[in-house]
Amino acid sequence: MTLPTPSAAASLEVTDEIGQIPDSSANPKGSESRSPGRLAWKRFKRDRTGVISAYIVIFFFAIAILAPLISKLYGKDPYTTYASQRPELLDAFSYPAGPNGGMSSEFWFGIEPQLGRDVFTFLLYGIRTSLGIAVAATLLTTFIGVIVGVTAGYLGGKTDYLVGRIIDILLSFPSTLFFIAFMPVVYGLFVAPDENIPTSLRAISLILVLSAFGWASIARLLRGQVLGLREREYIEAAKVTGASPRRIVFKELLPNLWTPIIIQSTLMLPAFVTAEAGLAFLGVGIIDPTPDWGVMIQRGAQFYTEDITFMLFPGLSMVIFVLAFNLLGDSVRDALDPKSKR
Secondary structure, three states: OOOOOOHHHHHHHHHOOOOOOOOOOOOOOOHHOHHHHHHHHHHHHHHHHHHHHHHHHHHHHHHHHOHHHHHHHHHHOOOOHHHHHHHHHHHHHEOOOOOOHHOOOOOOOOOOOOOOEEEHHHHOOOOHHHHHHHHHHHHHHHHHHHHHHHHHHHHOOOHHHHHHHHHHHHHHOOOOHHHHHHHHHHHHOOOOOOOOHHHHHHHHHHHHHHHHHHHHHHHHHHHHHHHOOOOOOHHHHHHHHOOHHHHHHHHHHHHHHHHHHHHHHHHHHHHHHHHHHHHHHHHOOOOOOOHHHHHHHHHHOOOOOOOOHHHHHHHHHHHHHHHOOOOHHHHOOOOOHHOOOO
C-alpha cells in the first residue's frame, strides 16, 4: 500500500463529496462583497452626513409624489381662496387675522395674505412642480450630454473639434440672463401674444431650455474621459477583434463612465431646482396660480415686512432640500471615487 504524495493529498483535501474539485467562482459571495458597487455602498453607509441627506431627499420626493393624497386627507387644496368663503380669516388690511400668519389646527402653515389660500397644500404642490421640472430637465440633460460627449470623444477629429467649439460657446453664455430673454421667444413660437400660456407649455419650455444649456458641462467631462479611455489596451483589443463601434461604446466605454455620470447628475439636479425657482420668481417660468417654490417666494416677498410666515416655509424648505441634495452628491462622489475625498 502506497501513501499519496503531498500534491495528491492536497488535491484530495479540496475535492468535494462526489470527487469533483469545487469551482470557487460558483460561490459569488466573495466576489460580490468586493465588487465596486458593494464597496461604494459600504463607504456611503459609513458617511453619516450622506445617509441623513439621503433620508431628507427621499422625504421631499415622497411628499411631492403623494401631494394629492396628502391634500385629500388634509381636506384642502392649493387653489381655493378660503378667505372669500370666510372673510373673518383676514383682517382689514387683507393679512391673516390669526397669529403667525393664521397658523392653526385647521390651517397648519397658515393662509396666504390677500387671497387666503392654504399655505400647506400650496407648498406641497409647489414642491411637486419644482422637483418634477428639475428631475425631467436633469434626465434630459444627462441623456443629451452622454450622447454628445461619448460621440465626440470616441470619434475624435473634426467631430470632436466641432462639438468642442459648440460646448465652449454654450458655456460662455450668461445662462440666467439668456433664460430671461429667451423664454418669451419660446412661448411666442407656440402661443399668440394675446393668448394665455398654458402651464404645461411653460413646464415643457423650461425643461427644454434648461436642458439645451445644461448638457454642455457633462458632455465636456465625458468627452475628456472617453479621450483617455479610447487609448486603453482593451479598447484597442476590441477594435482588433472586429467589435462594432456600438459594442465598444456600450460594452467597454459606458461601464467605465457611470461614476462621473451619476456624480454630475446628483450635482445638477439641485442647480436646476434653484434655476427653475429663480425663473418663476422673475415671472418668466411658472406663474401664479400654479403652485411652485419660486411662485411662493415671489408672492411672499410682497408681504414679508408684515407677514414673513408665507415666505418662510417655501424658502426654508428649498434651502433644506438643496443643501441636503448637494451634501448627498458629495457623499455619492466620495463613495464612488474615494480618491476625490480630501
